[in-house]
Each structure stands twice: as structure tokens, then as C-alpha cells.
């Protein structure tokens with residue numbers, strides 16, 4: 001734990017000394033970037049937590065003053081209509097958004113957005129399960145990514161204002177709860193600035209647990225409902241760690257059935273090995289560089305050689321212009337617009353949107369922020385996964401197979417560490433509704449109810465690239 005913090009500190013020091021000159025073009029912060037920088041590559045000169053989200057002043061917050069969790073009611077959190085929401089979808093499904101206080105004295109509150117299933121009308125969430133979705137980073141917004149670019153109800157058009165329906169939103173199957181964590185990410189905040197420099201795995205899990213139990217008090221109809229914790233990227237830590245908290249406390253209100261993690265950070269050394277093996281097998285680095293990595297642990301050339309590609313989906317196009325386009329270009333769900341990040345950023349910073357979401361408390365600068373400091377990061381979550389399996393919690397691990405950040409090779413090496421016997425052997429799965437039986441990816445099931453599922457042609461954010 002301490003060594004991670006120290007490495008981080010040193011990296012930050014180096015960054016300051018370089019005066020921000022290391023970088024070429026401005027880059028977007030993405031999920032996993034932080035992690036990559038932390039452990040595996042030289043720091044980038046981008047703004048860090050200290051000068052982005054944390055710069056929120058008292059004045060920013062005055063307008064909002066949400067009452068503490070217990071006081072605030074579910075009805076007060078109802079979102080009638082989001083700005084730019086297509087008329088046909090208004091009233092199609094209930095949406096709620098707001099804050100749940102996790103530490104009253106510090107003034108720390110986490111933001112959530114709940115999308116109940118299509119066709120459930122007014123507030124009746126049916127009997128469908130509750131699914132919590134967490135994005136990674138650390139520092140990435142579950143609203144900015146999960147809800148608005150991946151599995152949510154809507155995507156944002158190129159004008160940064162108009163929404164269009166994602167027909168494959170996961171709320172067809174479940175009540176989907178997006179939560180932004182830890183404090184400082186997205187709309188989640190703390191009135192105690194010191195909190196932002198004390199973030200780490202441990203506190204993230206504890207706050208997420210408090211969030212969940214407090215949230216259940218506001219939405220008591222979900223008590224005892226089948227519950228799944230899911231997420232992607234660095235949420236490979238958040239998800240099992242939160243599940244572990246639930247297992248430890250055994251709250252009667254939470255009926256945890258399973259977890260699911262995608263392109264997930266699981267086990268440091270195999271994740272890292274798998275990443276460079278993927279680079280080499282996908283022709284991103286030279287033989288010499290691959291040799292230098294295995295023989296001398298020299299990673300220098302491996303950060304340069306791939307060039308300026310989208311490492312989160314190595315075959316996807318890059319965003320060519322961050323300008324908003326009005327009137328918007330006709331969007332496509334099937335073919336993901338690489339500039340979506342910019343549209344979403346504009347949308348979530350719109351005061352009207354924040355008002356509609358009951359979220360005008362902090363300023364979400366960007367779907368991702370960087371923490372200047374991350375106190376503790378477990379080198380592996382495999383022991384937790386093992387423990388969850390022992391307690392009959394189902395584990396689903398999926399992987400988009402064109403992601404180069406936490407690639408499928410990493411996931412396979414990491415899971416192989418568990419040495420689980422195969423229950424049902426590796427086989428293709430098929431998309432039943434589209435592509436006339438085309439192979440959608442591969443699946444292997446292990447004894448103890450752990451499945452590995454790959455998604456062919458999907459990048460790091462699987463639902464963005466292969467929404468169906």
C-alpha cells in the first residue's frame with residue numbers, strides 16, 4: 001500500500017519537474033490511464049485532480065445545498081425529463097438522480113442515477129434485478145461513461161445538447177443504478193478537500209458500501225431484490241471489493257447474487273504481461289522491444305512504438321475534432337463516434353442538465369479526472385474473487401477483444417492464476433438477433449460459477465463498440 005503511494009508521489013514529482021513539457025498533443029484522460037501512468041509508464045503532463053474537479057469553490061456549491069440522505073425522498077430525486085430527451089421517451093421509464101451522503105461530518109456525498117426498466121410506468125420497478133454499474137479510472141464518471149456512452153438509456157448527439165435513445169440500454173433487463181465514486185469523480189463530492197487526497201481502494205469500497213445501504217433506505221422496494229455489482233476497467237477493483245464489504249457486513253437489505261467485470265484490472269503482474277503480449281501479437285511493437293521487455297524489463301520503447309492510436313480499441317478511428325456540431329450529425333448506435341467524449345462533457349456541464357439531475361454541486365470538467373494521489377491499490381483481487389465464489393456469488397468476467405489497455409490476454413492470464421477446473425469448455429457464442437448466427441465471441445465456464453466471456457470486435461468500453 002505504502003509503496004504505491006510513494007511511487008505515485010515520485011511520479012508526480014517528476015511531472016512537476018518536467019514542467020508539463022513531456023507531452024505532445026493534449027490527450028483525453030480515459031479509464032485506466034491513471035493506472036497506466038501510475039505503474040507502467042512515464043507521467044503525462046495533463047491537469048491532475050488538484051486543478052480540475054477539486055477546484056470547486058464554496059461559491060459553486062452554495063446554489064445547490066442538497067439535504068442529507070435520510071431527509072431527501074425518492075420522489076424529490078425523480079427526473080421528469082432530461083434536457084434534449086426525445087419526446088417519445090418521456091415517461092417511458094422512471095429515472096431518478098441525486099446524492100446520498102456517506103459521511104455527514106465531512107460533507108461527503110456520492111451521486112447516483114437510476115434507470116428503471118422500460119415499460120414499468122410510474123415508479124414500479126417490477127421484479128427485475130437491481131444492477132449497480134461502476135466505471136473505473138480511478139477517476140472516471142459512471143454517468144459520463146456508463147450511462148451516456150455505454151449501457152444507458154441515451155447517447156448525446158454531436159451538438160452536446162440533444163439525446164437519442166440507445167435501443168440496447170441494459171434497463172430492458174434490470175434496474176440500472178449508476179454510481180459515481182469515489183468523492184471527487186463526476187458529480188460526487190466532499191466538502192472536506194482533504195478527502196480528495198485520501199482516496200484509495202479501501203475508502204472507495206467503504207464509501208460505496210455506505211452509499212448502498214443508505215440508498216436502500218430511500219428506495220426500500222429494492223431491499224432483498226436480486227442484486228448484481230458490475231463495472232469495467234479499474235472497477236475490476238471496486239466491484240469485488242464492494243462485494244467483499246457486503247459479504248463481511250451481511251446487511252439483510254442486500255441480496256447479492258453476482259458480480260460482473262469487463263476489461264478489468266485484476267492482478268497486476270499478469271495484467272501487465274498480458275498487455276505487452278497483446279501489443280506484440282497485435283503488431284503494435286517490434287520484436288526487439290518485446291525482447292527488451294521480457295529480458296530487461298525495459299518498457300521504454302513500448303510506450304512509443306504503437307504511435308498515436310486508440311489503445312482502448314486498437315482498430316477504432318481517433319476523434320479528429322473536439323468541436324461540437326450543430327445541427328448534429330445523424331448519430332449511429334452501431335458505429336461508435338470517437339468524439340462522443342466531448343459531446344458528453346458538454347452535456348454534463350450544462351447547468352440545465354445539472355439542474356434536471358439535481359446535481360449542481362460540483363463541476364464535472366470531464367468524464368475523467370486524475371487523482372494526484374491514490375492511497376492504496378491492491379496488487380491483486382484474486383483472493384477476493386475466490387472468496388466470493390466460495391460464498392456462491394456468481395462471477396462473470398467479460399472482455400472486449402480489441403482493447404489494448406486491459407486486453408483479453410491480461411484477463412486470461414489473471415484468471416488462469418486461479419487454476420480453476422473447466423466446467424464447460426471454450427466455445428463460441430452467437431448473436432441470436434443479428435448477424436444470422438455470427439460468432440459474437442467465446443465463452444468458457446469454470447467450476448465454482450465463474451465465466452469468462454469475450455466480445456469479438458469490442459474495445460475497452462464493450463457496450464459502446466458492440467452495443468447489442
Ligand SMILES: *[C@@H]1O[C@H](CO)[C@@H](O)[C@H](O)[C@H]1NC(C)=O
Pocket residue numbers: 061062064065066067068101103104106107108109191
Ligand atoms: C456541502 O456543503 C454545502 C454548502 O454548505 C451544503 O449545502 C451541503 O449539504 C454539504 N454536503 C453534505 C454532503 O453535507
Ligand SMILES: *[C@@H]1O[C@H](CO)[C@@H](O)[C@H](O)[C@H]1NC(C)=O
Pocket residue numbers: 091121122
Ligand atoms: C406519473 O406520475 C406523475 C405524477 O404523479 C404523472 O404526472 C404522470 O402522468 C405519470 N406518468 C405515467 C406514465 O403514468
Ligand SMILES: *[C@@H]1O[C@H](CO)[C@@H](O)[C@H](O)[C@H]1NC(C)=O
Pocket residue numbers: 202203205206245
Ligand atoms: C480499510 O482499512 C481499515 C484500517 O486498516 C480496515 O480496518 C478496513 O477493514 C479496510 N477496509 C477495507 C474495505 O478493506
Ligand SMILES: *[C@@H]1O[C@H](CO)[C@@H](O)[C@H](O)[C@H]1NC(C)=O
Pocket residue numbers: 292296298299300301
Ligand atoms: C531501454 O530501451 C531504450 C529504447 O529502446 C534505450 O534507449 C535504453 O537505453 C534502454 N534502457 C536500458 C536500461 O537498457
Ligand SMILES: *[C@@H]1O[C@H](CO)[C@@H](O)[C@H](O)[C@H]1NC(C)=O
Pocket residue numbers: 060063349351352354355360361362363
Ligand atoms: C449551477 O446552476 C447555476 C444556475 O443554473 C449556474 O449559474 C451555475 O453555473 C451552476 N454551477 C455549476 C458549478 O455548474
